[in-house]
Amino acid sequence: MVIMKFGGTSVGKPERMHQVSQLITRNTEPTLVVLSALSGTTNALVEISTALASPNKQIAAEKIAALEKQYRAFIIDLLKEETIRAKANEMITEHFEFLKITQKISLSDALNKDILAQGELMSTKLFSLYLEQEKIDHALLPALEFMQLDVNDEPDLTAIQEKIKGVLAQHPGKRLFITQGYICRNSRAEVDNLKRGGSDYTASLIAAAVKASVCEIWTDIDGMHNNDPRVVDKTVAIEQLSFDEAAELAYFGAKILHPTCIWPAQQENIPVKLLNTMQPTAVGTVIKKEAGSVGVKAVAAKDNIIAIKIKSSRMLLAYGFLRKIFEVFEKYKTPIDMITTSEVAVSVTIDSDIHLSEIIAELNNIALVEVEKNQTIVSIVGNEIAKTDAVLNKLFQAINEVPVTMVSYGGSHHNISLLIPSEHKIKTLQLINKGLFNL
Ligand code: ADP
Ligand code: ASP
Ligand code: MG
Numbered sequence: 001m002v003i004m005k006f007g008g009t010s011v012g013k014p015e016r017m018h019q020v021s022q023l024i025t026r027n028t029e030p031t032l033v034v035l036s037a038l039s040g041t042t043n044a045l046v047e048i049s050t051a052l053a054s055p056n057k058q059i060a061a062e063k064i065a066a067l068e069k070q071y072r073a074f075i076i077d078l079l080k081e082e083t084i085r086a087k088a089n090e091m092i093t094e095h096f097e098f099l100k101i102t103q104k105i106s107l108s109d110a111l112n113k114d115i116l117a118q119g120e121l122m123s124t125k126l127f128s129l130y131l132e133q134e135k136i137d138h139a140l141l142p143a144l145e146f147m148q149l150d151v152n153d154e155p156d157l158t159a160i161q162e163k164i165k166g167v168l169a170q171h172p173g174k175r176l177f178i179t180q181g182y183i184c185r186n187s188r189a190e191v192d193n194l195k196r197g198g199s200d201y202t203a204s205l206i207a208a209a210v211k212a213s214v215c216e217i218w219t220d221i222d223g224m225h226n227n228d229p230r231v232v233d234k235t236v237a238i239e240q241l242s243f244d245e246a247a248e249l250a251y252f253g254a255k256i257l258h259p260t261c262i263w264p265a266q267q268e269n270i271p272v273k274l275l276n277t278m279q280p281t282a283v284g285t286v287i288k289k290e291a292g293s294v295g296v297k298a299v300a301a302k303d304n305i306i307a308i309k310i311k312s313s314r315m316l317l318a319y320g321f322l323r324k325i326f327e328v329f330e331k332y333k334t335p336i337d338m339i340t341t342s343e344v345a346v347s348v349t350i351d352s353d354i355h356l357s358e359i360i361a362e363l364n365n366i367a368l369v370e371v372e373k374n375q376t377i378v379s380i381v382g383n384e385i386a387k388t389d390a391v392l393n394k395l396f397q398a399i400n401e402v403p404v405t406m407v408s409y410g411g412s413h414h415n416i417s418l419l420i421p422s423e424h425k426i427k428t429l430q431l432i433n434k435g436l437f438n439l
Helices: 014-023 041-053 058-078 082-104 109-133 157-169 199-210 243-251 262-267 321-331 356-364 391-398 422-435
Strands: 002-006 031-035 139-141 176-180 183-185 191-193 214-219 240-242 272-276 285-288 298-311 339-341 345-350 368-381 406-409 415-421
Touching (some): 041 058, 041 082, 041 109, 058 082, 109 139, 109 183, 298 356, 298 422, 321 345, 356 368, 415 422
Parallel strands (some): 214 272
Antiparallel strands (some): 339 345, 368 415, 406 415
């Protein structure tokens, strides 16, 4: 089976849905298509939820009305057959009735997740109706019946595998399946999601669950570029990345991939391809076991990082000190991204401030603590990068003027990470583009 995931911009216009219908019908193998919400919808739903939580609920009503208007216009463009158009309007009415009802009930975390799920539910139903109009045989599979989280709110691959098998078995002989990205159920059977950008994760999880031959991520750019094309002028697509390289780039901020979407495909050794819906013949990027080449491949940046410096003059002699520190982070389920140590201090970075005050309070019991917010991790990624000739030299020459606050080197064979104040991010990425990539 082939898994094909299309992101928001790939389905965001009626003509794009037409393009997608052409791309998904040319495979010889059975195909399972994962769709995101139409571009802008999840952002709009987040805004609706935020407005519902505020005292001025009228703003929510206005935003719901504006979004509905957009869907009504989309239907007129997408669907020409009267009966199918009527079905689409009826379906959209149901979803917007739900959104309108939310104004009358108090917003809970579970209701918030229900609201966020509307985007993928509507996009897949609209696309399915379009396929019906075009007489393209397919089955629409409800992701909420098989995308399962465990008690730690992590995807439960074993459960997904069993459940999707059952769901697919209900459609013998079918060769084309459509399902929703991003949405899932948690261990309390509530509607939940895989966090922003999560449709990539859905695709990789399904690929692993059905042992697909390939997982294709179709988006609006021709693959993973060497640098962030949103802030750097001249960037180039990378032909091949290893799973480890791609996972680091995704985790450290390359927005083209959800931060943790590589592991399921990696576990089953399924190649992931990054392809461009707007330019389907471009080679794109293939992500597989082999890195293909040695040396620096790309740089990515992750914002909203908090640096915590933990100082203790007694640390040198106190074995067990690091354990005590790590236990605090473990207690508050807060992962550490970067870490450096000296004789008297340990510096770590985290990307969540949810439990920051509790963490600091507990650390204060064992050491002196300093906190620095608004930091960015810049990660330079490449196979055997640590062994690459003069890479550190070139890097630090290139960013000579940037005040680097932490450096992590040697932790893995394919990553050098720097911590910098966020205000220097764009400049740093531009300087690295010149100094390391000669672009
Ligand atoms: P989709 O809606 O298809 O999931 P995303 O917006 O999530 O698409 O991801 C694609 C975007 O990621 C690109 O348009 C590009 O601006 C951005 N991006 C950031 N860093 C990179 C990178 N290193 N390579 C390619 N794209 C990147
Ligand atoms: N629609 C969701 C989002 O915008 C998931 C995705 O597009 O991957 O975050
Ligand atoms: Mg995305």
